[in-house]
Amino acid sequence: MxxxxxxxxxxxxxxxxxxxxxxxxxxxxxxxxxxxxxxxxxxxxxxxxxxxxxxxxxxxxxxxxxxxxxxxxxxxxxxxxxxxxxxxxxxxxxxxxxxxxxxxxxxxxxxxxxxxxxxxxxxxxxxxxxxxxxxxxxxxxxxxxxxxxxxxxxxxxxxxxxxxxxxxxxxxxxEQVLVSRVLRFFGLTEAQLAEKIDGIISEQTNPTAAIYANSGEITVRITAKAKDDDEGYKAIDKVETKIMEKLSDYFFGYGEKTLVEVVKDRLKEKDLKITAAESLTGGAFISELTSVTEVSSILEGGMVTYSADKKNKVLNVRKKTIEDFGVVSGECAVEMAEKAREMFDADIGVGLTGVAGPSSLEKQIPGTVWIGISYKGKESFSKHFHFSYKRNRNRRLAVLNALELVRRTVEDLPIDNREYYGEDNQ
Amino acid sequence: MxxxxxxxxxxxxxxxxxxxxxxxxxxxxxxxxxxxxxxxxxxxxxxxxxxxxxxxxxxxxxxxxxxxxxxxxxxxxxxxxxxxxxxxxxxxxxxxxxxxxxxxxxxxxxxxxxxxxxxxxxxxxxxxxxxxxxxxxxxxxxxxxxxxxxxxxxxxxxxxxxxxxxxxxxxxxxEQVLVSRVLRFFGLTEAQLAEKIDGIISEQTNPTAAIYANSGEITVRITAKAKDDDEGYKAIDKVETKIMEKLSDYFFGYGEKTLVEVVKDRLKEKDLKITAAESLTGGAFISELTSVTEVSSILEGGMVTYSADKKNKVLNVRKKTIEDFGVVSGECAVEMAEKAREMFDADIGVGLTGVAGPSSLEKQIPGTVWIGISYKGKESFSKHFHFSYKRNRNRRLAVLNALELVRRTVEDLPIDNREYYGEDNQ
Incomplete structure (x- = not known):
């Protein structure tokens, strides 16, 4: 037709x-x-x-x-x-x-x-x-x-x-019915995702599978026409299984819930409080968390420390850490996370530091980002990223990758087996 | 044609x-x-x-x-x-x-x-x-x-x-040339602005005047076709004068600079440092400031205190203020602004508190917002707003109205002679 x-x-x-x-x-x-x-x-x-x-x-x-x-x-x-x-x-x-x-x-x-x-x-x-x-x-x-x-x-x-x-x-x-299911992925670009499941998508006419990218997250919607719901969902299950064989490591949820909503739900389920100390993201991480409803039980507050001086004086990051490693370092990111966690009585603390751009900082180029995680009962760690030369793309990708690190940490998933990044088409 | x-x-x-x-x-x-x-x-x-x-x-x-x-x-x-x-x-x-x-x-x-x-x-x-x-x-x-x-x-x-x-x-x-000029306004809706200058716009064929609304700010672009630049700008001047007769109190700048960029420029020109303590906006105000380049000379950091407990324990807002007036109050907003200013050695401090929604807080309905301003050498003040029932619209309008209050404060413009609000069509 x-x-x-x-x-x-x-x-x-x-x-x-x-x-x-x-x-x-x-x-x-x-x-x-x-x-x-x-x-x-x-x-x-x-x-x-x-x-x-x-x-x-x-x-x-x-x-x-x-x-x-x-x-x-x-x-x-x-x-x-x-x-x-x-x-x-x-x-x-x-x-x-x-x-x-x-x-x-x-x-x-x-x-x-x-x-x-x-x-x-x-x-x-x-x-x-x-x-x-x-x-x-x-x-x-x-x-x-x-x-x-x-x-x-x-x-x-x-x-x-x-x-x-x-x-x-x-x-x-x-036909009798139309049923569909949405799968959500994070940590690769739309083009990378499409390449991984290219064969699966192109050979489908029913169910169809369509890919959409939005603000770093990628969704795949599988839609089946069928005689009844049961037949439809069975057809969807088959396609989903094939897709998940290629992409399960990037999957974070079904339906309309975005990454931040999934993270909020996990924290609520596990009765965990989160906080953050932000440098390059300048409040965007906590702002993302507070953009969704019902966060008061998981978030009491957080800190933006943009200057090195206030990282030390207000957040209590040690002078020695800043002198020895610089503010754009895994060591600083971890200490920011730890100090914020202490200050705001949280179970998990996130430290975000890096170079948003367009200027360089401490001889490190724009897009260099360190995210530190401090989680009760576990050893703190940091992860290094290199995004792009675009200031607000770097800030956005830092926020999303921090959310994904939080999700993987509290779900006890492996951290180091993959790239994160994602695509930002804002 | x-x-x-x-x-x-x-x-x-x-x-x-x-x-x-x-x-x-x-x-x-x-x-x-x-x-x-x-x-x-x-x-x-x-x-x-x-x-x-x-x-x-x-x-x-x-x-x-x-x-x-x-x-x-x-x-x-x-x-x-x-x-x-x-x-x-x-x-x-x-x-x-x-x-x-x-x-x-x-x-x-x-x-x-x-x-x-x-x-x-x-x-x-x-x-x-x-x-x-x-x-x-x-x-x-x-x-x-x-x-x-x-x-x-x-x-x-x-x-x-x-x-x-x-x-x-x-x-x-x-024709020989086309010249144009963009005027930027904040503090009223697109419909309110259009009504105020309706006669001026509809009677124009050259220059034309067109209104666009984007994320709370409204721009009017005046475009003239003319034999040369001089003739074009003279024609634009005439229309601009008529428009400004109706709208000068809402005008904040020419060209492509958004409200946050204008505020950044004013602070830099006057060598002033800004900070904020945020509750309902949850970091969105400082994140908006840090979304533009070259802010490190005007911003060292800020604080998100989402819970009442952390407003007191981390930011040092007095318990008595919270008990007597509640966290959704002008008194709390002012004290948040003052405490943030002390903590981050800033010249101007902003406190944002209120009810983002969808739930009510302290029996106050969603959209109730107080913004406090603490500015060196002046008496602190707060301003009350009532926006809408939509959570992220309330957060966005709080950020924009806080920026406008900062601009009016540092430019020594009257604060209380008008509504603020603006339109958010995000």
Missing amino acids: KAEIISIGTELLLGQVVNTNAAYISRELASLGIEVYHHVTVGDNKDRLIEAVKTAEERVDLIVMSGGLGPTQDDITKKTLSDYLDVELILHEETEEKIISYHKNSDFKMPENNQLQALILADSTPLSNDTGLAIGMMLSRNKHHYVLLPGPPDELEPMVDNYLKNELIKHILE | KAEIISIGTELLLGQVVNTNAAYISRELASLGIEVYHHVTVGDNKDRLIEAVKTAEERVDLIVMSGGLGPTQDDITKKTLSDYLDVELILHEETEEKIISYHKNSDFKMPENNQLQALILADSTPLSNDTGLAIGMMLSRNKHHYVLLPGPPDELEPMVDNYLKNELIKHILE
């Missing part, structure tokens, strides 16, 4: 908004084996929308439109399709009730037009909107399938994921 | 890459008064590219293509245009030399194909690539103008900004 994506919105043509929807929809359709050959964007203009739909009808079976379902005069998508396909717009009562009740519970008076968001094309299958008011829909007519989705990504994405994909499977692809 | 943007790349249709180029090009064309009615994306496929170009020729004068200028077999844009327009591909010697010299200075052996990136369409105007190897170009033929740009945004954006816009001005719009 082939599809075409039409994005509707003058704000896209003015460049005020980047079109993330077309990429998102494409990726989800690809996971179903549906091919996309064109993305088209038009403004809030009836004639140009009809022209785009006509062109798409000549090329594909499935036309996915996003945008223009809101309550304002600019939101022309439903009216345009209603006129063009000669299909009535009718009230979707559930959505109407939702709109009324939403405004009852808020301080805002409901604008008259808001009920326009409850209109759907007659005979279409409604697609629920879990995060907004405008209902989506899918309509089949004259061998074509028309899908209408809201423009805001935080409404469109759950609608695609929770409803559209299953509708496509059931009614168009004539 | 009307334009159409054709993005070329199978990775876009698979959703592996979000198309930021179409938005970027649209925005830049809008600043020249060029209208865009369609974005089209096709894969690395000769027939579909030609079809898209033909369709665009029926609709517009200017066709801007991005992607497919690289050295691999997939990179078909130049060859396709060469065949379609019957224009030879010739070697651009400067680019060839650049490619050879680049590989001489690197560890990588030059792939044979790399010289393909030096080919341009005969009679086209080359567009230099300051950040990559593939040359861009503009060709005028049969009343149409064809622009070919590289796909990577970090190559395309400087090419558009530094070369394409001036070529369009000179050769197509028949």
Whole structure:
């Protein structure tokens, strides 16, 4: 099956908004084996929308439109399709009730037009909107399938994921279910990961396996179309086993939990408190930990000691350590970790020191990083890294690699058998 | 003049890459008064590219293509245009030399194909690539103008900004120069700012004024087309004066410098050292300061005290302050600022405390934030904020508002005459 994506919105043509929807929809359709050959964007203009739909009808079976379902005069998508396909717009009562009740519970008076968001094309299958008011829909007519989705990504994405994909499977692809599983990896680049499992991925059409990189972590999503869940997960299991044969050492978790969330969970499970003393990362490591919820039971505080003087005077790193080894050293990183652990009564302490760049420090080049770990009942250790010449990439990679060292330490996994690094495409 | 943007790349249709180029090009064309009615994306496929170009020729004068200028077999844009327009591909010697010299200075052996990136369409105007190897170009033929740009945004954006816009001005719009100026504001939302200068912006066609919001800061870019620089800047001055009448109290600087960079510069100019004690922001404030270069002369370190116990035991905030007022209080924020200043020998100390959320703390709801400032020779003060229910939005807005309080304090500007907040669209 082939599809075409039409994005509707003058704000896209003015460049005020980047079109993330077309990429998102494409990726989800690809996971179903549906091919996309064109993305088209038009403004809030009836004639140009009809022209785009006509062109798409000549090329594909499935036309996915996003945008223009809101309550304002600019939101022309439903009216345009209603006129063009000669299909009535009718009230979707559930959505109407939702709109009324939403405004009852808020301080805002409901604008008259808001009920326009409850209109759907007659005979279409409604697609629920879990995060907004405008209902989506899918309509089949004259061998074509028309899908209408809201423009805001935080409404469109759950609608695609929770409803559209299953509708496509059931009614168009004539399969019963779609199941998927996400595996998360850290410590290699997207290209390195892809190379390791190249054969596995390219030989798959069902299940499909897709790789995404985001801020240092790599995810692999395995998606199976099947008659039922059981058959689907069995197919996924097989592919997962093959992938894990190559990548188990880089695996850190399933699902939507990022590395910092996994580390937080491990620390909570084991009732451990963490702290850090940071130099080159300047607070970014503790800030990453405190960006997730419910950390107060695992973190009481930490320290940023940017200058050598304050490493000694405030954190109590010995002068001799700094004089003998420099601040960019494993010895300094370990002592920072230990002193922070004492000061904040923690079970595990992390010391981060190095050269963020662009200038060198102690004749060491940017990207040189030492991470020290002090963990109760174990011998402290440090690990040396060399990242890049880019300041904020170095800071980010130091944070992520420190999290991974913490995870491996508290899970009692080997530390020295592999590279860490990861990819930062921020 | 009307334009159409054709993005070329199978990775876009698979959703592996979000198309930021179409938005970027649209925005830049809008600043020249060029209208865009369609974005089209096709894969690395000769027939579909030609079809898209033909369709665009029926609709517009200017066709801007991005992607497919690289050295691999997939990179078909130049060859396709060469065949379609019957224009030879010739070697651009400067680019060839650049490619050879680049590989001489690197560890990588030059792939044979790399010289393909030096080919341009005969009679086209080359567009230099300051950040990559593939040359861009503009060709005028049969009343149409064809622009070919590289796909990577970090190559395309400087090419558009530094070369394409001036070529369009000179050769197509028949004006002499294009000048622009960026004004930066903090402390109100994009919608509030837009409302304040609505009349000014809508009545402008030359200069144009465009508003962008990014991570709490709002920029207004004024762009003038003119015969020469002098005429252009005079026109910009007039619009700037009108805008500043409404917004001077929110203005913090010109150009590309963000709020944290402006704060860093002020501190350096005045030879002041800063520190912070952070609770709800958990290191994010100091991390923001250390994300910019050359901060070691203004920052020696800082402290994260997340628990009440460590506020007292490590930072030395008095037990009585915490008992009498709670940790979410102006009194605690001020004392945190003062204690951090003492500990790190700084001229200005910042204390950040509050409720990030989602849980409440001391019966205060998420979004409640107190920022304390301790500055040498002045009386310490605190300011109360109420942001939102979103944890990381609250943390981000606390960081930005603390930076703005520091700026106003060291510049001796009034503190209490306005709201701060700002918009966070992260």
